[in-house]
Amino acid sequence: MLAWIFPKILIKAVKGTRDLLPPATEVWNRVETTAREVLGLYNYQEIRTPILEETQLFARGVGSDTDIVTKEMYTFEDRDGSSLTLRPENTASVIRAYIEHRLDQRPGVQKLYYMGPMFRRERPQKGRYRQFYQIGAEAIGSESALIDAEVIAMVVEILERAGLSGFQLLINSVGDHDCRPQYVERLRLALEPVAAQMCEDCRRRSQTNPLRVLDCKVEHDQPIIERLPMIVDHLCDGCRAHFDAVKKHLSDLGIAYEVRPRLVRGLDYYMRTTFEVVHGALGAQNSVLGGGRYDGLAEALGSKVHSPGIGFSIGEDRLVMSVEQTQAPKSLDLFIALHRDAAVRHALLLARDLRRAGHSVELGQGRLKRAMELADKLGARFALVVGDDEIASGRYPLKDMATGKQQTLTPDEITAQLAAKN
């Protein structure tokens, strides 16, 4: 009949994006609240940058040769011809804002955190989405190993308080602008005679990005990779001292870590300290968080002031995925069953007062049996009946849903009961 007005093709969430529904959103909120608490304890403050940035920012910040920039960005031309991109990560934006607003003029190390959606056009799979969420932080303005250790300690605390257990902290140093190029050259030379025996990807990487070879998981290549020079053995004095200090501070704090000489981060801006947290039961995407130091990033983005920084970002989707089971079901404090229409005014006022007192209240009209059933399904701790008798007497039957016991009380007594049981 009206089929031409009501098309039968359903509109669905676009590939790689998803709706987060209750009760899962409760877990997300809890994780975010926990993160804010811990970040606050370490004196971090929130920064909110735009989701949309000039494409150039990521090309220069993240690295024009990276996978993210070459094939994963949502880039489009705006009406005035400028090229815009949906942020694939947030560090570049934070540094851009830091430079733009001269945050280097503010006292002390700038400690900023953010949370929100990022966008990368990858093929979705478990723990990997095209719109995904990150909770991250950046400490800008210090080269000290103390900050590295503090950042790592903080992130471990966030994960623990969020309810994650059984995770593993991996750290490494990837050198700086001084020793890394030398190491990469050394690696390239070492690869030359053996590359032919390696997998196709490694043969390509040995030319384009030798560091990536170290990440290869192909079984056959492992013995070859074992014999390649490792960056930790070729750090310059400054980087070596820095890395040793970070490790010492972590040990002093009693934080368990494992040095992974082959931990290489995918974004060009990392130097010196890099770290990652992995967790089993996440499938192939087992990395919950990644981070590292980026002492040259600000300059790469046009800053005249040297602004060394270190930061991390937590994959919130993955964190939520691995702590989801530990969440207690949400409950309702009180369900008010209205038995007659005349009860509406009384119930509304009662509900308003109880809500002001901090109790969650749901109202329901209709047959009492039905209302009680609903109260039960909603997980209400108490149910209250409001009908003609109650309005006349000013006293209401309050039922404890767990025990089934019911008492007839005045509004003040009801408030006291709800407060007492909290």
Added chain:
RNA sequence: GUGGGUGUAGCUCAGCUGGUAGAGCGCUGGAUUGUGGUUCCAGUGGCCGAGGGUUCGAAUCCCUCCACCCACCCCA
């Protein structure tokens, strides 16, 4: 971008070698007039992912497409 798996009711899934659709849970109502959880009864609900082919007949066989999931890659 490349593989593999799966698409049947809101959810989890049955449906053998083709005979035109089922269970459990959920939801709604009833047994119970102003009192939930248990039990019992009834109801609700599906162009069997889409299109084409084979056939008297297709959820079932064949082809194409699409979607989702998992993996490679890469990363959070």
